[in-house]
Amino acid sequence: MKIRFGYVATALDLWDASPSKTLTFTRYGKLPKNERIDTLKWVTAQNLTHTKRILYYNIAHEIELYRFSSGLVPLATHPEVMWDFITPFKKEWKELGQLIQKFQIRPSFHPNQFTLFTSPREEVTDNAVKDMEYHYKMLQAMNGLEKGVINIHIGGAYGDKETSLIRFHKNLKKLPNDFKKHMTLENDDKTYNVEETLLVCEQENVPMVLDYHHFMANKGEVALEDYLPRIFDTWNHTKNVPKVHISSPKSEKEFRSHADFVSLEFVLPFFKMAKELNQDFDIMIEAKQKNLAMQRLVEEVASIRGVKRITSSAVEW
Numbered sequence: 168m169k170i171r172f173g174y175v176a177t178a179l180d181l182w183d184a185s186p187s188k189t190l191t192f193t194r195y196g197k198l199p200k201n202e203r204i205d206t207l208k209w210v211t212a213q214n215l216t217h218t219k220r221i222l223y224y225n226i227a228h229e230i231e232l233y234r235f236s237s238g239l240v241p242l243a244t245h246p247e248v249m250w251d252f253i254t255p256f257k258k259e260w261k262e263l264g265q266l267i268q269k270f271q272i273r274p275s276f277h278p279n280q281f282t283l284f285t286s287p288r289e290e291v292t293d294n295a296v297k298d299m300e301y302h303y304k305m306l307q308a309m310n311g312l313e314k315g316v317i318n319i320h321i322g323g324a325y326g327d328k329e330t331s332l333i334r335f336h337k338n339l340k341k342l343p344n345d346f347k348k349h350m351t352l353e354n355d356d357k358t359y360n361v362e363e364t365l366l367v368c369e370q371e372n373v374p375m376v377l378d379y380h381h382f383m384a385n386k387g388e389v390a391l392e393d394y395l396p397r398i399f400d401t402w403n404h405t406k407n408v409p410k411v412h413i414s415s416p417k418s419e420k421e422f423r424s425h426a427d428f429v430s431l432e433f434v435l436p437f438f439k440m441a442k443e444l445n446q447d448f449d450i451m452i453e454a455k456q457k458n459l460a461m462q463r464l465v466e467e468v469a470s471i472r473g474v475k476r477i478t479s480s481a482v483e484w
Contacts, residue, residue, distance in 0.1 A: 169447040170468075171481040173232025173273070174461040178224045186218040187238035192245055207241060207248075208255055214239045215259040222266045229479040230458070232449050234275045239305065244297045253308050264310035273407065273449065274311040275318060276302040283322030284338040285331040292338045295319075299346045306349065314407055318351045318376050321359045321367060328358070332367065339371065351376045353412065356384040356423045361394050363387075368401045375401045378412040379437045380453070384423050392440050399446055409446070413437075413464075414453040425453055428460040431467045438468070442484055 177185055190210050195203055218239065225233055242248040253260065267274055282298045283291070299317060306315040324331050339347070353376040354364040361382050368375040375398050382391055399409045415433040417424035429452060441448065454460035461480065468484075469476035475483045 168442060168445045168484045169477070169481060170484060171232050171273075171449045172452060172461050172465050173230055173234065173449065173480070174452045174458045175234045175277075176221075176236040176457070178221045178458045179456060180459065181220060181224055184217045184220050186214045186221060186236040188213050188217075188241075189238060190241040192242060192247070195242060195248065204250060207250060207252075211240050211252060211256065212259070215256060215263070219259070219263060219266070222263065222270075222272065224458075225272060226266065226270045228458075228462075229481070230461075231271055231480065232273050232451060234277055234451060235305070237276055237278055237302065240301070243301050244294070253304060257308075260305075260308035261310075264308070267309055267311050274306065274309065274315040275410075275451070276305070276315075277318045278302060280320065282319050284342070285322030285325065285335045286338075287325060287334065292341055295338075296341055296343075296346075299342060299350070303346045303349060312349065315349060316351045316374070316407070316410075317346070317349050318353055320353055320355045321364060324358050328363075332363070335367065336370070347371075347373070351410070353378050354381050354385070356381040358385070360385050360387040361389050361391060361398070365394055365398055365401070369397070372404065373401070374405055374407070374409070376410050376412060378414075378453075379434060380412070380414040380416065380423075380425070383433075384416075391437075392443070395440060396444060399444065399448065407449075409448040411437075411441075411448055411450050412453050413450050425455055427455045429454050429464045431464065434464075438484070 176187065188210050190207060198206055218235065240252040243252050278298050282295045284295055286292060302317045306312050321335055351374045352364055352368050354361045365375055377398050402409045413429055413434055414425045415430040416422040417426045452461040452464060465480055468474055469482050473484065477483050
């Protein structure tokens with residue numbers, strides 16, 4: 168069983184390399200009109216340059232799994248801006264894509280919690296479609312569609328889970344199929360548990376990303392070992408191995424919050440459960456210390472008897 172590890176957005180030991188520098192709409196609106204687009208381009212250029220630095224860091228450290236920042240392009244989906252962020256940066260997007268392709272990096276995005284399809288408000292669904300389009304366009308510009316995914320949550324229950332799930336399936340029909348083909352769904356820590364998320368994924372033929380920390384916070388009556396084979400099977404029609412999100416609680420009191428690093432003791436039961444299936448899969452680390460937490464966990468996992476480290480960021484168990 169081969170397990171590859173990756174991390175989210177920022178390599179913390181690179182100096183001044185945030186790929187999420189922003190420009191608020193308030194600040195944008197205060198700029199002279201002739202400076203607005205130039206400022207947007209300047210911030211975006213910084214983010215793309217930093218992303219390229221991060222990809223080179225990943226290549227040097229043999230990291231083949233990376234979640235790009237959703238904040239690469241400021242105000243990309245704001246209804247009063249909606250600017251063309253592809254054409255001025257064709258060269259930069261292409262360079263990122265060449266690195267992804269040459270070094271076989273698996274790219275992904277994770278839009279914010281407002282990208283959902285359960286809302287009774289039509290404008291929320293319309294905005295979710297726009298946000299999925301934004302992420303799709305970035306993957307497309309980077310030539311990352313073959314392996315790239317856009318991961319979201321089902322959304323809110325609005326006081327009635329059953330009705331909200333019916334609405335999810337209805338609202339999802341507004342999402343163009345090209346975008347939907349790259350969508351994954353993740354169980355959450357409060358509302359839709361593993362079983363509920365899996366049923367939606369199976370019905371919509373969408374891969375499911377298991378979040379183990381969310382499962383531990385929102386188990387319901389579910390025994391994970393009964394569902395893990397089916398969760399992994401949702402990836403069978405794709406070109407990707409299954410993906411799992413790993414983090415651990417900040418504390419017992421703040422159980423849902425992510426800790427700086429990942430507790431091996433917390434996640435070890437999952438690894439042992441996955442070993443029974445003996446199937447390759449990828450792990451996205453969602454700890455606050457990002458790549459540093461990933462590197463520490465890889466070292467700790469590799470120290471377990473029977474586990475062999477095969478690259479800087481991958482093991483065989």
